Amino acid sequence: MKEKPRCLSFDKLMQYSPDLIFILDQEGILVEINRACSSLLGYDVQELIGTSIKDLVYAADLDETLMLLDAIVGGSKSNYHENRLVHKTGSVIDVSWTIGWSEEDGYLFCVGRSGAANLKAEYSKVKEDFNIGRAQHHELTEHASGVLDMLDTDGGYIYAGGAINKRLGYSSEELIGQNVFDYIHRDDVKKFKEAWIKLNNLPLLQVPGYRFLAANGEWRWLETILSNQRYNPEVNAIILISQDITEQKKSWVKTEDSDQRFRSLFENNPDMVVYENKKGVILDVNRAAETIFGFERHELINRTPSAIFPAATLPLFYERLQEAAAGKQVNFEAEIEFRKTGKHVLDIKKIPVVVDEQLVGIFTVAKDITAVRQSFNIIKKQANKLNTIFESLTDAFFTLDRDWNLTYINSEFDRLLQTNKKENIGRKLWEVFPEEKNGVFYRHYKHAMETGAAAHFEAYLSRLNAWFEVKAFASEEGLSVYFSDITNRIIAQEELKKLSVVASKTHNGVIIADKSGVIEWVNDSFTHITEYTADEQYGKSIIDLFTGAGTLQENARHAVSKIISSSFFEAEVPFTAKSGRELWLEIGVTLIKDTEGSVTRYIVMISDITLQKQAILERNQFIEVLQSSNQSLHEFTHVVSHKLRSPVANILGLTSLFNLPDIDNATKEEVIDKLGTAAHNLDSVIRDLNHVLSLRDSFDLEKTNVQFDDVLNRVILLLQDQLTQSQVEIRRDFSLAPSVYAIEHYLLDIMYNLLNNAIKFQGSEEKPLVEVYTQAEEDFIVLVVKDNGIGFDLDKHRNDVFGMYKRFHSHVGGKGLGLYLVKTQVETMGGRISVNSKNGAGSKFEIYFRKIDK
């Protein structure tokens, strides 16, 4: 230890200075102390020498004091300090210090002035005065700069002395008898009372600061020393020495306030704030930092960054720290993966704190921009996505702001309009297309922007000699516009118009349908043929038109697939005109494709082929008739060759008998007789043939409307004998079809033969009955002749029933020609005949006459 500095004046100073003078070494040990310590702190000089300042400083202030002393030793120029010391009695005294460091001595020189020092001195004096006597006391206190009040044990004023009361605006008389507690601020009463109670055990106590009501209603801050003189028989009161410290308090509050404010800013800052020294050791952190680091404050204080930050980021941090330590404000972003709280993106500021050109620490303020960064990334992605969408639009697309500036242009825009978006974005639309200013596009866009209504229009852009279909949607930002080149469509429409002019003049019906088969146009001939008007068909499906008019769904489907595969389809289809008239149409469907091969239209040509179709049907019917008659003729020749040959063979046989050696005359005569019979038979056959041939040759015989009743009456007349003989009953009913369009003579023959057969082949068991009646069917009138006779085996004779010279019954006479004739006659008239029969169960003949016959 160095030699204590000694000189006479120093000793005097130490003896008489009312301020505390401490000389401390670097460790805070008191090396020298003046006598004021006994009056201010209650210690003797010798008691304190060698002790540490730490023992004297009020615990709450100790750290700050030590830090400051360190700082001063470290070279800090800040040498003013306020703290509190503890009186030997335990009371706390505010002391304002001026501290100096002597490098050469290695000592700290501290001069402290007690805030209450003057009062204390005064008090001592007062105390003496008490001892002298009350009478003198009054005079003394009147002139004292301080205040002296005396209270009874309940706080009631016994004596209210001097200046302070005057300053507060009270006269002595006003206060006496009043209770001190009534004047103390509600919030400070507790503090005062605590001191009051403590006073029971202590002779002297300071109430550091409380608010006292002034006469003008203002609250003044007082600091009061309480002295318990109740046991002093001369006084028997509590003595108060008060000082108005309002002004100090105000300035203190201000300091406190700014400190509080700083503290609050620090603590409550939503950004994380770390205070560190130049080596990066953490001195303090705020709550936000705790949250982000995932540690509590006490776990962080005095730690280095390596405890918190991942190793990978440490170099960056130390580098930035050094920059900050060099006095530079540093700003940087870092993405840090914290062990406890995961990844954060931080916007970090390092601010060096320099006091008196000395770096005392570094504030690090970090803003958590994770969410911001994330949303930024999302926005960026969305923007990209939107861009992709706009680019991938097959339509051209651009956006305008409200000042007509182009804010977005996609590639299709450039392709269609042969522009370069890089040059045009940001420019006004009318700068890019000056010729369109006030044109049709402008008008539509303007309207859309002004009304907010979507615009949809087709317009011609003269610059490119092209047509565009445009859709524009207004928003707050401006206008989004989609457009596509429809020049081809417009050309196609024009062509359609031209085509329509041509097509309207043709006799064929023409239907033009769009690519989905919706009818766009029909010509007059279409209406003429189908009776459907254009207006009835516009917008309707072409498929529906045909299927609704008789074409099968299946055929329609087939047609569609055929068209698609071969671009052309032709068919003849039945078609019901609007009036219900049945038509046959020939339709030819042609597919129109655009240059890219997509279907744009169907053209359907229809022509009315009903007459041709009818002619064909008739021809086919005629061929059928011819074929059938050819077949009959074939059969006829075959049968005839037999039937003619039979009598001829007989004649040959009979004549050969004449050559027999033993023939007698009687035999000869017999043979001659039989030759006659044979010749007669031959004649009969030839006559039959002639008859049949004459029937077959009678196409030109005229048909008339013949009444069944009349014909039957005549037949009955012809068969009168047989009918009488056979007792056959005939029932008739022609009510359903009383007449038929036929050759009368044939009908008579037919009915004669059928009735004759019915009589011939009557059964033996039942009473013979023949029913003759007619039925009307859709296309035919049917004549039915039904008997209850012997019938025949239909299965066996199916092919021969109506054959020439066919007979099924050997016991009943006949040439086997009747039904053959019937059939021939029926067929000659264009009808047909059928039979149903069973052995022993009668026969039923049905003859079908065509109804519609010209």
Added chain:
Amino acid sequence: MSVAIYNTVWLIDDDELANYVNEKIISSQHFAKSTVVFTTVDEAVASLDLAAGQKGTGFPDIVFLDMEMPGLDGWDFIEAFQRLSPDVKKQCKLYMLSSSIDKSDAERAMAYEDICCFISKPLTTDVLQTIMDSKPGSSQS
């Protein structure tokens, strides 16, 4: 007077003129001891079955059969004949006698195994002579 070559000949035909001619020729040629005429196939089939049951008595040696007849016809008779046992059948020769001169009719008839020959009417002495000549042991007469 020579002895008839065959015992019994059946004529089955609905044509009375033809039957008259045939009977005359057969008897003048001494072709058969007896000639039986059937004008319907019904009768002929009934007699055939009866004769076949009597083991030879009345069973024809020769049958001349017409084809075109009302009701059952020549084809029905052939059917009935085919049903007989081979022993019985071999006693009898079946000739088809038809007014047809159509080749297709002859072919159709010859398709039947049991038909010896298709003869177009009229039946002549030459035809009968040929039949007699073809009979085994006919030279003895």
